[in-house]
Amino acid sequence: GWTAYPPLSLVTAPIAQTMWILAIVLVGTSSILGSLNFVITILMMKVPSMKWDQVPLFCWAILATSLLALFSTPVLAAGLVLLLFDLNFGTSFFKPDAGGNVVIYQHLFWFYSHPAVYLMILPIFGIMSEVIPVHARKPIFGYKAIAYSSVAICVVGLFVWVHHMFTSGTPGWMRMFFTISTLIVAVPTGVKIFAWVATLWGGKIRFTTAMLFAIGLLSMFVMGGLSGVTMGTAPFDVHVHDTYYVVGHFHYVLFGGSVFGIYAGIYHWFPKMTGRMLNENWGRVHFALTFIGTNLTFLPMHELGLKGMPRRVAMYDPQFIDLNQICTFGSFVLAISVIPFAINMIYSWLKGPLAGDNPWQALTLEWTTSSPPAIENWEVLPVVTHGPYDYGHGHSTEVQPSATPEASA
Ligand SMILES: [Cu+2]
Structure with missing residues (x-):
């Protein structure tokens, strides 16, 4: 290992x-x-x-x-x-x-x-x-x-x-x-x-794609967190140690957690990084496939582990075949989910609608510079006049109808 x-x-x-x-x-x-x-x-x-x-x-x-x-x-x-x-x-x-x-x-x-x-x-x-x-x-x-x-x-x-x-x-x-x-x-x-x-x-x-992945992460990570609490308890852990229960837990926190979060970050900051918008509809397809694939692949692993299937062993006992087939099917769904994402990234980077400086009407500093940002990020040092999350207080960046994704799409 x-x-x-x-x-x-x-x-x-x-x-x-x-x-x-x-x-x-x-x-x-x-x-x-x-x-x-x-x-x-x-x-x-x-x-x-x-x-x-x-x-x-x-x-x-x-x-x-x-x-x-x-x-x-x-x-x-x-x-x-x-x-x-x-x-x-x-x-x-x-x-x-x-x-x-x-x-x-x-x-x-x-x-x-x-x-x-x-x-x-x-x-x-x-x-x-x-x-x-x-x-x-x-x-x-x-x-x-x-x-x-x-x-x-x-x-x-x-x-x-x-x-x-x-x-x-x-x-x-x-x-x-x-x-x-x-x-x-x-x-x-x-x-x-x-x-x-x-x-x-x-x-x-x-419900932008970035937000869908963020909400998806919330639900997946809570699942992984709960199974983490069970395994963090020594009397339970000695029974599931080195079984697929651990593998299931780990993927809920680091796939349902980290990977969902990376996707959320990409959909959120892609316009800033490239100056162009990703296609939201294909983004939602990507999210749906990822969410379904994640649960199909990793949820059955918990039961496999509780029934005693060891990890790090290539062969498994025939009694575990049904649940393993669900896992395998789910992993194919996950593999397919990457296709709309990859095509969306490449196509949008080349031909996506222009994003403008602040397509999400966000208040943090990076949205005050151009998309993509200039070398060294700003021509002159920006001045912070409000908090990074002061939404609903009528700050200027909130009213930019010309830069909404709908308008530029
Ligand atoms: Cu640890």
């Missing part, structure tokens, strides 16, 4: 394993440098007229993500370097027969690799906080709660890693501690979900 657990990783294909370690250390270095860049940019290069409570929530999310990467990535690198030494220089950090300890590797690995899932979802949470208020035409509910909950997820997320190791001979007190810390992560996450639902509540919702 992707974990490269010793002792297996020490006895199979040492050259390939060494190459893999060097590649991961290189990627880790680039992610550390990238995170440093984001943190410095957010802290030092903010427009002077923007107060801290006017910083878009996407930036808060990127700040939390970057801090998390800075804390966790070096630990993975350390574990991998020790593995590299074991492989090539005769050390025995992780060789049980020479006094090494394989569980230490698991700790070093998961100290990064649990936060890694937050590195994949926190920026998506930021996208959600940008997309939902624009298309619900309402101020975001609980700005500070969302901003601080990103930081809270970053902090608590550093202390939950052992929930991947409940079956590694972990002592009881440790299982209890990490069950509790894992369940605590659900609190700041729930704060965000609640804030997004409250933002939708009573809004003038436009």
Whole structure:
């Protein structure tokens, strides 16, 4: 698997394993440098007229993500370097027969690799906080709660890693501690979900494709979050560990979560990036196929796991055939769903209707510059006069009939 657990990783294909370690250390270095860049940019290069409570929530999310990467990535690198030494220089950090300890590797690995899932979802949470208020035409509910909950997820997320190791001979007190810390992560996450639902509540919702993916994410991620809470609890986890239940959970949060969020972000910012609108009808087809395909593919996995189908095994017992066929059918629906998306992207980029500066009548700064933005984004430094989500207060960007998608379509 992707974990490269010793002792297996020490006895199979040492050259390939060494190459893999060097590649991961290189990627880790680039992610550390990238995170440093984001943190410095957010802290030092903010427009002077923007107060801290006017910083878009996407930036808060990127700040939390970057801090998390800075804390966790070096630990993975350390574990991998020790593995590299074991492989090539005769050390025995992780060789049980020479006094090494394989569980230490698991700790070093998961100290990064649990936060890694937050590195994949926190920026998506930021996208959600940008997309939902624009298309619900309402101020975001609980700005500070969302901003601080990103930081809270970053902090608590550093202390939950052992929930991947409940079956590694972990002592009881440790299982209890990490069950509790894992369940605590659900609190700041729930704060965000609640804030997004409250933002939708009573809004003038436009069911654009970006908004559909955002709402789809809400429902999918809640499903994944709930199954996550069940597995974060050690007594339950020991029964479903290494079964398809885990695979089902993971795809609800990282496909129904991250991938839906990336799609929402693409449909939302494509006009800004290219200067042209995507076709909304084909976008809705893309959304419908993705939503149906996701549930067909990943929902049956929960039952398969509860019935005992192990993960990481190519063959499965004949009793699991029906549910597996549903999964396979769903995965084909997902594959087909990409076709309208890809064609829409290419065609719209070349021939889509012109978007104008602000097709969604959004209030964050990026919509005040041209689409696509000039080099360095602005010719002159913009001045922030209102909050990023002050919808319904009559700010000038809200009344631009000539730039609505209907008018330019
Ligand atoms: Cu985890």
